[in-house]
Amino acid sequence: xxxxxxxxxxxxxxxxxxxxxxxxxxxxxxxxxxxxxxxxxxxxxxxxxxxxxxxxxxxxxxxxxxxxxxxxxxxxxxxxxxxxxxxxxxxxxxxxxxxxxxxxxxxxxxxxxxxxxxxxxxxxxxxxxxxxxxxxxxxxxxxxxxxxxxxxxxxxxxxxxxxxxxxxxxxxxxxxxxxxxxxxxxxxxxxxxxxxxxxxxxxxxxxxxxxxxxxxxxxxxxxxxxxxxxxxxxxxxxxxxxxxxxxxxxxxxxxxxxxxxxxxxxxxxxxxxxxxxxxxxxxxxxxxxxxxxxxxxxxxxxxxxxxxxxxxxxxxxxxxxxxxxxxxxxxxxxxxxxxxxxxxxxxxxxxxxxx
Numbered sequence: 219x220x221x222x223x224x225x226x227x228x229x230x231x232x233x234x235x236x237x238x239x240x241x242x243x244x245x246x247x248x249x250x251x252x253x254x255x256x257x258x259x260x261x262x263x264x265x266x267x268x269x270x271x272x273x274x275x276x277x278x279x280x281x282x283x284x285x286x287x288x289x290x291x292x293x294x295x296x297x298x299x300x301x302x303x304x305x306x307x308x309x310x311x312x313x314x315x316x317x318x319x320x321x322x323x324x325x326x327x328x329x330x331x332x333x334x335x336x337x338x339x340x341x342x343x344x345x346x347x348x349x350x351x352x353x354x355x356x357x358x359x360x361x362x363x364x365x366x367x368x369x370x371x372x373x374x375x376x377x378x379x380x381x382x383x384x385x386x387x388x389x390x391x392x393x394x395x396x397x398x399x400x401x402x403x404x405x406x407x408x409x410x411x412x413x414x415x416x417x418x419x420x421x422x423x424x425x426x427x428x429x430x431x432x433x434x435x436x437x438x439x440x441x442x443x444x445x446x447x448x449x450x451x452x453x454x455x456x457x458x459x460x461x462x463x464x465x466x467x468x469x470x471x472x473x474x475x476x477x478x479x480x481x482x483x484x485x486x487x488x489x490x491x492x493x494x495x496x497x498x499x500x501x502x503x504x505x506x507x508x509x510x511x512x513x514x515x516x517x518x519x520x521x522x523x524x525x526x527x528x529x530x531x532x533x534x535x536x537x538x539x540x541x542x543x544x545x546x547x548x549x550x551x552x553x554x555x556x557x558x559x560x561x562x563x564x565x566x567x568x569x570x571x572x573x
Contacts, residue, residue, distance in 0.1 A: 223561075224553035226296035226303075227546070230533075231319065231326035232262045234295045238318045241302040242269035247316075250426075252418040256333050258326035259533050266320055266419055269298075271306060272313030279427060280567050281435040283317035286338050286487055288324015288331065292546040293507060294438030295319065296553065297560030304561075309572050321415060328538040329526065330519060330545075332413055340397035340408030341416055342489035349410045351484075352400040355385070355393030363394065364404045368529035369521040369537050378513055391512070397484040403527050405519055408485045420493045433500035434567045437487055438560060440545045441515050443508025446552055448559050450503050453488035457501035465570040466563065470503065505563055507556050509547055518544040 228234035242249050247269035254264045272279075282301070284294025298316045308314055319325050323333045331337050343349060356363075362377060381390060397408045412420075427433070443449050452459060452472040462470045491500045509515065522541040525531050532538070547553070 222550065222554060223296075223300060223557035224550045226299040226557050227292055227553050228295060231258060231264075231291075231322060232260070234292065234325070235265070235267060235319065235322075237299055238267055238269070238295060238302075238316075241299050242267075242316070245269070245271065245302045247271045247302070248274070250422065252415075252422055254322060254415060254418075256323050258323070262326065264322040264326060266322060266415060267318040268422070269302065269316040269318070270313060271315075272308040273311055274313075275429060276311060276313035276427075277429070277431045278309070278312040278571050279315060279430050279433045280313075280564070280571050281315045281317060281433060282564055283320055283435065283437045285319035285321050285325045286437060287439060287441075287545075288321040288327070288329045289542055290330065290438075290440045290545045291319050291321070291325040292542075293440045293553075293556050293560070296557050297438060297564065300557050300561050301564055306568065307572070308568075312572050314568065317419075320419065323415075327531070328533050328542050329522065330541075331407070331523075332415060334409065334413060335403060335407055335523075335526070336409040336413050337397065337406050338413060338416060339487050340399075340406060340483060340485040341413050342487055343408065343485040344489060344492070347484070348399075349408070350399050352398035353393045353396060355390065356398050356406075357400075359390075359394065360401055360404060363520060364401065365520075365524060366528060367524065369524045374517050374520070375513060378516070387512075392482065394516075396482060399484075403523070405523055416490070420490060423490065424493045424495070428495060430494070430496075430498045432571065433491070433498055434571045435491070435500060435502040436505055436564060436567060437502065438505050438507075440507045440556075441509050442506050442512070445508055445510070446555050447508035449506040449508070450563070451506065453486060453502040453504055454491075454500060456499040457503075462501070462503075462570075466566045468563070503563075503567075505560065507559070509552075510544055515544045 250268040252266040285291025
């Protein structure tokens with residue numbers, strides 16, 4: 219055991235992956251590797267890694283995932299290391315799965331988006347929706363959000379303050395971040411098709427979890443909400459807010475926009491389980507940890523996107539450092555709190571599922 223839970227945090231993708239695989243092996247987990255064609259900034263291999271504990275043919279399963287938003291993955295990866303470092307009680311008909319770095323390219327390159335600039339939490343459109351569209355507000359603000367120049371001072375905060383005064387903060391949050399499918403180099407781009415990483419993961423789910431009867435999924439994110447604040451969003455219909463709040467010992471909401479922290483989105487990750495043919499009951503929770511004020515986070519995303527498309531996008535660049543700070547603060551207190559809350563939620567989910 220490490221002396222501080224904050225030490226479960228890694229400083230780059232390669233180290234996080236190495237630690238995850240080592241911890242998975244030490245815990246006796248079966249390891250699965252979904253290898254991507256792309257490489258990391260130092261030529262390292264990129265993969266969605268899965269550590270499987272418990273029955274090879276489970277009826278009940280708890281799935282803990284990290285890194286859907288790339289650079290946000292350091293928190294979820296730390297929680298997974300802490301869980302793998304403990305003895306978990308899993309019934310004979312059940313399994314616990316840890317899915318590390320759903321967007322390994324973004325985590326390795328310190329991006330929220332993937333190799334095609336796609337926001338993977340907007341990339342799971344239902345089959346009856348078209349890969350097109352952007353809100354009127356996003357179209358009006360696209361040039362402000364996505365200037366076609368390298369990072370430079372351009373009075374971002376003054377301009378943002380004017381927009382908030384004119385339209386209001388919550389309406390702007392919803393309009394900007396719900397997802398758009400028109401501007402391929404813009405923020406929150408949902409893509410034009412299911413991306414390779416998500417497709418690999420869905421195929422894996424269909425192959426290995428086709429016989430489950432019940433599932434509970436936790437997907438970890440950072441960057442929304444007040445410093446250190448934990449928010450739990452129920453992303454599926456398979457679950458009741460009141461019952462889950464009682465069972466998990468904390469507040470759960472199915473309406474993130476009502477909480478004023480998050481927003482409704484198109485193509486959300488909860489749709490990933492639609493691929494399971496038996497249509498099992500899968501309850502999915504997004505666990506979100508707040509960091510810095512929303513304008514700081516938006517500015518960090520905006521500048522990194524400019525750097526990626528129009529500048530010299532090395533991981534050592536100050537813009538990249540600022541983006542990582544926005545989603546994985548170095549504060550020992552913040553990191554300890556995140557790991558503690560993450561571990562306790564996962565264990566509560568196991569008690570709820572496994573009895």
